Amino acid sequence: xxxxxxxxxxDAEYGKMNATQRKELSAEYGVFTQSIIQSGHFKAGDGLQxxxxxxxxxxxxxxxxxxxxxxxxxxxxLAGYYLVEAKDLDxxxxxxxxxxxxxxxxxxxxxVMVYD
Numbered sequence: 765x766x767x768x769x770x771x772x773x774x775d776a777e778y779g780k781m782n783a784t785q786r787k788e789l790s791a792e793y794g795v796f797t798q799s800i801i802q803s804g805h806f807k808a809g810d811g812l813q814x815x816x817x818x819x820x821x822x823x824x825x826x827x828x829x830x831x832x833x834x835x836x837x838x839x840x841x842l843a844g845y846y847l848v849e850a851k852d853l854d855x856x857x858x859x860x861x862x863x864x865x866x867x868x869x870x871x872x873x874x875x876v877m878v879y880d
Contacts, residue, residue, distance in 0.1 A: 765849070765850060765851070765852070765856075765875060765878075766807060766849055766850075766875070766876040767847075767848050767853075767856035767859075767873055767874065767876065768846075768847055768874050768875075768876055769846040769847075769848060769859065769871050769872070770842060770871065770872040770873075770874065771843050771844045771845060771865045771869065771871050772841060772842055772843060772865075772870045772872065773840055773841065773865050773869035774840055774868075774869065775814050775816070775841050775843075777868065778814075778843070779814075789864060793811075793863075793864055796862055796863060796864060797809065797846075799862075800846070800848060800859060804849070805848045805849055805850060805855075805859055806846070806849075807846075808845075808846070809844065809845060809846035809847060810844055811843060811844035812842060812843055812844050812845075814841075815833060815841040815842075816833065818832070818833055819831070819833075820833065840870060843865065844865075846859075846863070847876070853873070853875070856873050856875075860873050
């Protein structure tokens, strides 16, 4: 079964990191990503640009409306994701717990819908 692991972090806290800290975090993600590639769990994954670069789209009464930024103000913003193949939820949760961002932010684990 496939699970989407949604990584949330505070853009403000990330912005406070110096270049060395960002490089160390990137290296941690590199090691983690290689480990799930080698184990066969990895399907896809990417980091996202800061929430300040986002645009939200809504269609109301046939009109397309766009606004800068995310839909709602939150303490943590979506920072990236991994799409993984796991035999069950417990396996997906154990993978999510190893994501470096889980130490300071959160990781939401959601099963992917399968359409027949």
